[in-house]
Amino acid sequence: MDLAHVLHMNGDVEEASYANNSLIQQKAISLGTSSRIKAITNLYCAVYPRSFAIAELGCSSGPNTLSVIYEVIKVVEKLCQELNHKSPEYKIFLNDLPGNDFNSVFKSLDNFKNKLRDEIETEMGPCYFFGVPGSFYDRIFPNQSLHFVHSSYSLHWLSKVPNGVDNNKSNIYVTNTSPSNVLKAYYEQFHIDFSLFLKYRAQELVEGGCMILTFLGRESDDPLALGKGSSYGWELLAMALNDMVVEGIIEEEKLNTFNIPNYYPSPSEVKLEVQTEGSFSINQMEVSEIMGADGVYNTNAFDSKSEMYESVAKGTRAIIEPLMIVHFGEGVIDEAFDRFKIILESGISKERTKITNLTITLIRKP
Template sequence: MKVAHVLHMNGGVGHASYANNSLVQQKVICLTKPIREEAITSLYCNTVPRSLAVADLGCSSGPNTLLVVSEFIKIVEKLCRELNHKSPEYKVFLNDLPGNDFNNIFKSLDSFKEKLRDEMESRIGPCYFYGVPGSFYGRVFPNQSLHFVHSSYSLQWLSKVPEGVDNNRGNVYIGSTSPTNVARAYYEQFQRDFSLFLKCRAEELVKGGCMVLTFLGRRSDDPSSKDGGYIWELMATALNDMVLQGIIKEEQLDTFNIPQYTPSPSEVKLEVLKEGSFAINRLEVSEVNWDAFDDWNALEFESERADSLSDGGYNVAQCMRAVAEPMLVSHFGEAIIEEVFSRYQQILADRMSKEKTKFTNVTILLTKKA
């Protein structure tokens, strides 16, 4: 699997698009807002820059893409009013892999700027937007050109499927039946990738610049624990059933592994300390339900979406489809997709009726050392 070619969320605005199935990610961004407020306030008050460069790494497309950018500008503008400062200019860099639906983002910019101006009490500084395609596991920006870096639910994705996981039969990630070498290979790939990410960002951030990074992670030290990859284990169940019925070939399943690693807080902290360029200001763990509609009011959604609120299996399957469909199509072909997600929906519904299912989030606030 060439990850840079096939790892992108479903584009457009269709029923299986990421734009229409990213409420979990939105809730995570809302949950971590206090950490970003702390980071942005500290950054501005300590540097008072005339120009602020902000990068969102793994920005995807849809309603969440500009959520943090809007929040950043509002916080800085509020500080400017309180301190009687002139508004800075804003340079906003939106980064993702080349397959991302950047066109959808660019089409939304005019309405975003108009909405932002309407919401602000006073005139804001000029805002310049840039799309930056490319992997963040390498240099993406010039030396010392960024003040603030944000990434949410992106850094659990690896640069490639780890080598040496050929014996991970019947699994698509680290499962309860995976051999021990599989978990080790995944962890070592995470270490290489995250260390490189930190090194590159250290070169691109100004002194005192900061990052807020949120991973889909786990609490447990055991990478095969349920809070790490259970949702992929259930997808593997659907695929294994299709192998038994001859719909998918066994060797197809045995050669399919997800390029993801859900780290624990201690694993994230260890890599930061080893790389050495950043001070850790905060490291926190939070949780969200698999079904993002669990505790959201149906009145907040249009009637056709409200009808589906009670169908947790459908909601979670759609969320996962928006994320995983391009990878599945690349490996298995398009013909099996409807069948996979129909089975997956039923498996999810069954599990969710029997246990409380949650995603674990690991959020870290880092400041570049002098």
């Protein structure tokens, strides 16, 4: 499976679209607000760019896509007013894989610009937007062309399913029942991918440029101490798929050859890769938590717990459905997520999950 051609979040604005089912991602972005404001303030005051280049990597589509861009511009405009500086022009690069719903993003740009102009009291510089399709595990921008790079909930996606995990029977991710070689393969792929990501961004950022990355991760250095953490949803989805194998709805071989291309690193693993690659200094590293569905969803907005878990299931479907359709076929998707919702109700409601976020602020060394 060539992930670069099939991996994308569900597009458009349908019921199972990413745009309508990305509250967890929105929560994670909001948790990093203070770090971003501090980093943007320091960057602007160190560089005073007349043309400010910002890249959002793994932008997807929906309300989260432009939220950080909006925040960055407001911070810079406030600084310009305080320092009596002329507003810079903004070059905004939106990157994701080619299957991303860029059309929805482009259609929202006029509203975005109008909202900015309404909220900023002085005349701001022009905003130029660019869509940049391609994998961020390759070069995607010219040398020293960017001042600020942001990516949230994207870098836990690997460039491919690791090699040598065919013996991860009945699992779709790393679990306590996975053979040791599976864990090693997942970590090795993360090492390869993240080191390339750092290498290429170092070439694309100006000296002193800033990069803020938020991963889905784990707290423990023990990769098997997963508990009810970020990967727990994949365990529950695997339960639904295994039930469908038992009932003959899905072929066993199909399940045994399906593995999620994610890796949830620990803080020490992220730090090690940054220090080993060597192009960036670590300005700040934060670990934050979102406690289960109740920490994301407004429970008062639902008539029942069942309705809330249906929203959780839709959020998972918005992320993984395109990969599942390619592997299993479209005909089993509704059934798989109906079962997943039932398992969510009986499983997560008994023990609260904990989603761990790792946010790291990096500065490009001279």
